[in-house]
Amino acid sequence: MKLTLVGVSHHDAPVELRERVALGPRAASELAARLGGEAVVLSTCNRTELYLARDDHAEEVAVETLTTLAGESGGELEAALYRLRDEAAALHLFRVAAGLDSLVPGEGEILGQVRAAYTSGATGPFLDRLFRQALHVGRRVRVETAIGESPSSVPAAAAALAQQVFGELAGRSVLLLGAGKMSESAARNLVSRGARIEAVANRTLEHAEELARKLRARPLILGDIAPELAIADVVIASTSAPGLVVGRAAVAAALRARRGRPLLLVDLAVPRDLDPTINELDGCFLYDVDDLEAVVTETLSGRRSEAARAERLVADEADRFRGWQASLDVVPTIASLRGLVEEIRDRELAKAGSRLSESERRQVESVTSQILAKLLHLPTIRMKEAAAAADGVVYAEVVRHLFGLGERSPERAEEERS
């Protein structure tokens, strides 16, 4: 069985081409079923890839399918297509699942997309094994390295900081000051981690209402935030006000009602909205945009060093897969060998059958079965091991020759004559 991968990705294909060949989950599933044999279609905003496990014409079928999807952009597609086989294809899928082929190395969404493609694909034993291992690799890389932990943007860094203070964000309440894009982006990052946007405060209520509706929060005007400071766990400030919006005294007053609960304040505005001395208050942690950018710069350099570790893990797993795939080449030989010895055993037992009592026959059957299993165990293991090396096929050929596998045995020929 051969593995073939044909696809396009953000590396070489512009968004106009990617969107032509992109498929929704249902269409991807239907296409996988139509392709015949074992097939999985992985389609995300950054890539569309066809994984086929079959022995004939796989590449032609996959290229033709993508060309059809690309329509008028067929010529452009040819230049952006990549075609990989066997170990290289497996390595590519493992890198994709690990997030190493993503725009932002280590992003976590891709693993779920690989899982969805696998579950909706037309898989058999081969692709089942390949995708299970890919999911294992993706999980392993995220557990054993810190590649997926570090945020890659300022809003994501704000959310990660909130987790450093509160742990799980489920049920934590957030107060947004300002109704601009930055506030919304930070809010969505927090919501994706389980936080709840309690209120959106803005200079004009109208703008606050607009964002509050999207985030299912209460709209407020900036002058009414004092009681909210006593309730919120996280405050995100990003107004376009020319001066400070929240002073130290207001936060200090709110702290008395908080009964020691920590408060994280993130100031994304320039000029700043929050008095920098708030950070000196007990239980208050204030970060401005420079602090967050420093954290992001540091973590991105960390991602790069973690990516090198992740690449080593992925290469190990690809090597394991290659060993497994190579062992498939000797499986027919092993099956033939076992079939032959079973056939001989059955024939000899049948000859001796009339001379043995029922209990004796059962004993002989049991003993001969054990002898054969022990006799064949080591050759089977050795053949599978050799299959992973370059001389695996030679081993299989030698075994076929020595045991006459695939030839008619003299006994069988005699039986047929009589």
Added chain:
Amino acid sequence: MAELLVLPALLAYGEAAVAYVRELRGPGLAGRLAIWGVRLGWLAQTALLAGQALAADGFPWRTWAGSLNLFVWLVVGAYLIWGCTPRYRLLGLAVMPLAAVLLALAWAGGGTGFGPVDRSGAVLALHVGLMLAGFAGLTLAAGMSALYLWQERRLKRHERRLLRVRFPPLDALDRLGGRAVAVSLVLLVLGIGVGASRFERGDFDAAMAATGVVIAFYATLLVLRHEGWRGRRAALLGSGGFALVAVVLALTHFAG
């Protein structure tokens, strides 16, 4: 021969302590090596204690070194409740170096051997066991407080590497520290209750007075927490209270 089980335990705790320091560079292999060191060391120490218990016809940890051996086992056992979770793994940084040093002391003091039989009876065994478990819990709470103060400092100073090291969340450290103190107080009160059944007039000594002070201190801490003294102030009190625990342990269990 079973006495030699202290060696793998000591080795594994030491390895864990070193690995936790390496884990500070970033999560990865060092963290897993550390937690496996803790697990294997704790299993080896469990086997050692079981061996000691089976060999003795009573309570084999009456000496200061024996008590220390049992105490370390309880502290590490309590740590393992949270330490297996990657998020709380670094708590081991506060626990395992202490555990390794104390176990080495117990070994040097002869507390890990299969010594002479002690026939102190079940009541005393229960009393000492409960008291040591309570103090182990307070030790763990102090570890959490120390880690809280460290993490709080990193957050206040806006450390650039803040997100590179997987520290337990600040709020969780505060909450778990409070719970550890509450459970430990219950164990200490139960231990004193059991011991009181054999109490006679004239038995009251400095060790008992110091234990009372510890209980009063931590009970006050819990009341203050309830009144809103959480976070930094509670952590300072919690880690400072460990000095009291150390004095009481030295007086009651580890002194001669």
